[in-house]
Amino acid sequence: MNKTDLIDAMAEQAGISKAAAKKALESALTEIGGALKDGKRVSLVGFGSFSVSERAAREGRNPQTGKTIQIAAKKVVKFKAGSELSGAVN
Structure with missing residues (x-):
């Protein structure tokens, strides 16, 4: 399921327009991102x-060259x- 599918499902289940569902989803994601x-x-x-x-921070290894990197x-x-x-x- 992608964002568009989620918006469509939200609109259908809540009985609201797709525009309102999109606005609600984007608002929720913005607030979650801001809090984090x-x-x-x-x-x-x-x-x-x-x-x-x-x-x-840690040491890793470049898989192509085998060289150690930070x-x-x-x-x-x-x-x-x-x-x-x-x-x-x-």
Whole structure:
């Protein structure tokens, strides 16, 4: 399912226009992204939680040359599925 498919499904299930569903989805994604950018955790009960984690700098290896390279530290987004989502998938 891609973004367009999700918008179509949201519009149909909620009984709203596709434009309203698109606006709602984009607003939700903007707010989630903004909270994560600020270092906050986003929890959606039953669905899951998004958080930001720091990955330390480390040494890696260039697969083409075999040469050792330095990989910089960075922040990564993590998602942990909630119990309801996990149950629905299994």
